[in-house]
Amino acid sequence: MSDEKRASHLVWRGAAILTGAALLVKIMSALYRLPYQNFAGDVGFYVYQQVYPFYALAVALGGTGFPIVISKYMAEAGERHSVKVEVQRHALIALMLICGLFFTVLFFFAQPLSAMIGDQHLPQLIRIAASVYLFVPIVALLRGTFQGDKENMLPTALSQIGEQVTRVCFILGLSWYLFLNHGDAYTFGLAATSGSAFAPLVTMIILILFLPRKKQFARELFSRPAAAINWRLVKNLIIAGCLFSILAVPLLLFQLIDSLTVLRLLGKVNLADPRAEKGIYDRAYMLTQFGIIASASLTAAMVPRLAQLTALRKTRDFQMEATLSIKVSLAFGAAAAAGLMTISREVNIMLFRNADGTAAFAIASFTMLTLSIILTASGILEANEKPWVPFYFLAIGACVKGAANYFLVPHFAIVGAALGTCMGTAVAAELCLVYLHRHTLAMRLSWRAVAKLGIAVSVMAASVFLWKKMIHRFTDMLSARPSATVLALSGAVVGGWVFIMILYMIRFLNKHDLKRLPIRRRKRQGEAAARSRKL
Structure with a gap:
């Protein structure tokens, strides 16, 4: 070797x-x-x-x-x-x-x-x-x-x-x-x-x-x-x-801002116990952390490959790999965000015994998409030896989050805090994408790819909604938490299966994308090694 x-x-x-x-x-x-x-x-x-x-x-x-x-x-x-x-x-x-x-x-x-x-x-x-x-x-x-x-x-x-x-x-x-x-x-x-x-x-x-x-x-x-x-x-x-x-x-800055500001701002709202309300709001962070595991793993896996391409000055290959990473990250993030929004009430009851804060829970689900983009863009820029860029954008997003908290929490309580997190992460994600496109580190996704992803997400959300309606009369025989558990888990399975099938049917990932996926590369390397052993 x-x-x-x-x-x-x-x-x-x-x-x-x-x-x-x-x-x-x-x-x-x-x-x-x-x-x-x-x-x-x-x-x-x-x-x-x-x-x-x-x-x-x-x-x-x-x-x-x-x-x-x-x-x-x-x-x-x-x-x-x-x-x-x-x-x-x-x-x-x-x-x-x-x-x-x-x-x-x-x-x-x-x-x-x-x-x-x-x-x-x-x-x-x-x-x-x-x-x-x-x-x-x-x-x-x-x-x-x-x-x-x-x-x-x-x-x-x-x-x-x-x-x-x-x-x-x-x-x-x-x-x-x-x-x-x-x-x-x-x-x-x-x-x-x-x-x-x-x-x-x-x-x-x-x-x-x-x-x-x-x-x-x-x-x-x-x-x-x-x-x-x-x-x-x-x-x-x-x-x-x-x-x-x-x-x-990347979520740490936003969590820190919430720890320092939300409880005091909730004191301006007429609530029985602001501490309990903040605890309800913190439920969303746990699910968000769980939802971006796929994107975090994708980022960790792609950085060594992109760093190698940077060292070898293979600009075109770097651009193609980076674009594919964003494409896959968008799909994971959009599916996770839309899926959790659709079953937010059931997930809330299943995990935390009641539906308190479901509105904030559903809104915070959007951060699964924005954080997936931020994580992937950070990995691309880190591999290109520009780690300061996503840090600046995160700092700007954190400032947006802090300002949004002060304006929104006194009026909308934890829903305002969830909106602030969405706004801050969305600003950071958009800045990352704009920078990648302007510096030709990644190609802009075509309108066809965006439309295909939109179709897949919409069909998935509709299928989960219809599934819940179909089996609701059967789950009504159960108590609240078992019923919510059945609806949430079955809805997640149905939604995931439908989403993957729609992506496959409409060819969201084309043949060039599939060739670049690590699993396909390893498969081809394994086949080549097997042929060499036979020879």
Whole structure:
């Protein structure tokens, strides 16, 4: 096998491992919230969701952003061991500075932050969430080291899975205990936040176990450096690490804005308990996170391939691959958004026991489409070495979201907050598409492709609506939640089947698109390998 082919094989193998781990972690992250919300109730769910963005930012820094940047610098160092050690030292300094800043702000300013949010019972939870940042420097450094050294993705993947399993078991175990013993909402939130803070310790242990020469690694890392600190490199590491962290979880900015503004703005509405209303609104974020798993996996899988095409300067192939990625992402996002809108009431009852906030739930479903576009466009621009561009667009979208909250929430409560999220993500998605088209990184979809997708989505939504009408008289014999479960699950199956069949019948993906799909490429490579073995 040639060096180029071996490198390509390692890239795809590494992408597959990380994609599989990320998929499993995202599924667990979405699913554990269901029993937790059922145990803790809407107010308990609100308490945890208020501090969750602070924890999620630490996970993004230690799990995605900084490991990517560190691995890039490590890979560029090649076989020069001394250069790799200097990269590790400077990365540790960068991580300690940024994580120390976040820890200091969250831990020592938890009280004024709680006052800003509008709930004086949150300081203890915020301080516990702040403790996660103490683990991030070592975790991110080890992950980046493994990923940059012969592209070893296994330690990162196993540590991500181990951390999430520990976290989920810890949270659900304590929540079950509190449910049986009638714990209050803030005790539930404390239990969930404590589980999230404890899990990174497991991550660190798993990564250290994979380290072959532990004493040598520590001695080289903490011994007196031979040269002065390169503060320019430290600054570049901080900026790039934070940038990639935000791009990895584009919804985080919007969640953070909601945590800081929505509760206080709901106080201007005549509501019995604004905290419960915010908890109801937070239901939508869980489903949105679950709905964009396909797009996130697609993005993770396509970036290595697009980066290779960029390095080889194959502009036309890059453009074709990027256009196909957008096309597939649009199909996934549109189907998920329209499907959830159609069965939003049934899904709400099935998962959360009642139909409260269904209007906001249905509106927030639209973000599955916009976030799918943002994730895919971010992957394309990242592969083209322009990661700043989607970050700027996300920042603009976040500003739109913040302004929309202040204007809409006092008048429309959580429906206004859901509209604000849709508006902010839609602006960011549109800016990403315009940029890709203007800089010829991707072709504009033809009106025929858009029309075909519109037909498929419309037929799918109509078929689900008719299906619900047809079987409603049979499900009426059941109580509310079992009835909603049957309608939601069967509607999802019918809608998915109809959507795929319509896309196939109207040839949404043409023969050139099908040839470029990774599954087809692997099939042809397998057939070629089989023929060569016979020869």
